[in-house]
Amino acid sequence: MSYSKLRKEFTNRSFASTENTETGIGDYLRADYALLQGHYEAFDARAFDNQSWAVPLLSAGLGVGIKESSLGLLFSTALASMCLWSLEAS
Secondary structure (H helix, E strand, C coil), X not given: CCHHHHHHHHHHXXXXXXXXXXXXXXXXXXXXXXXXXXXXXXXXXXXXXXXXXXXXXXXXXXHHHHHCCCHHHHHHHHHHHHHHHHHHHC
């Protein structure tokens, strides 16, 4: 289910409206949801920024390792690539 469908479903639920409650808890739920969504989006932006820097640097490491015939640099770059890949997969 896409994000927009989930968001519409959440905002259309009866507990998210203030008509059914005296204290207006729906407004608090909407505000909490918006706050959490902002945190998730900020985290995703940072993760994407880290990945956008890591890919060219790791590619450069592989290129230098091949050019200089350095097995240590090749293995360390490959290890860093695998770590980045496993973190992204989890």
